[in-house]
Amino acid sequence: MTTVIIDPVSPLLPFANGRILWYAPGGRTSGRDGLKIVDGQPYLINVFVKRIGIERRLEQALDIPALHGAKYPFEGYCVAFAALPPSLVADWKTVPLDDPLLTWDYSALLPPGVESDAQALLEFPSAGEITVRFIMKGGRYGFEGIGAIVRANIGDQFYLKGGAIN
Numbered sequence: 001m002t003t004v005i006i007d008p009v010s011p012l013l014p015f016a017n018g019r020i021l022w023y024a025p026g027g028r029t030s031g032r033d034g035l036k037i038v039d040g041q042p043y044l045i046n047v048f049v050k051r052i053g054i055e056r057r058l059e060q061a062l063d064i065p066a067l068h069g070a071k072y073p074f075e076g077y078c079v080a081f082a083a084l085p086p087s088l089v090a091d092w093k094t095v096p097l098d099d100p101l102l103t104w105d106y107s108a109l110l111p112p113g114v115e116s117d118a119q120a121l122l123e124f125p126s127a128g129e130i131t132v133r134f135i136m137k138g139g140r141y142g143f144e145g146i147g148a149i150v151r152a153n154i155g156d157q158f159y160l161k162g163g164a165i166n
Helices: 086-091 146-153
Strands: 018-023 042-051 072-083 119-124 128-137 157-165
Touching: 042 086, 042 119, 072 128, 119 157
Parallel strands: none
Antiparallel strands: 018 042, 018 119, 042 072, 072 157, 119 128, 128 157
16 A cells, blocks of 8 residues: 655644754663663654643543543644754754754654653643653554555554643
8 A cells, every 4th residue: 555645744734833842762871870860862853732621631532541630731833843952952943944054854754752641741822831642553444554644644643642831
């Protein structure tokens, strides 16, 4: 079966309204300094995201009982991502998207390594900066069948569970 990609750029790109700062899984240093954990590569993920209202809570839509009481459930789509150079990490919320140090991947897929339960920071206009966890990626259709068509034409869908506003 062949998947046809209509346009490799997400049609949601003009509507991107949020940013996610996510660190790829890191590693450990040598035993000489106590095997300290070091952060992996930081990524800036440009997203179209919306807060899920009470009428459509995640535990009802996805039957995930562990989320009762979640204050800030979000759903959205990845529209692009870029590896963030260390010099720009402190300014991740305000760095211009056309900064020459950013090389964007417009595949609309999440960066490799983003897994369920990965922690990140979400900058969302109406809520500010929120610490979030990816609770599901691939959307309600998964990655095959309808899910493959959605993914190829719109991008990776994800759900986030937010904690406190920072």
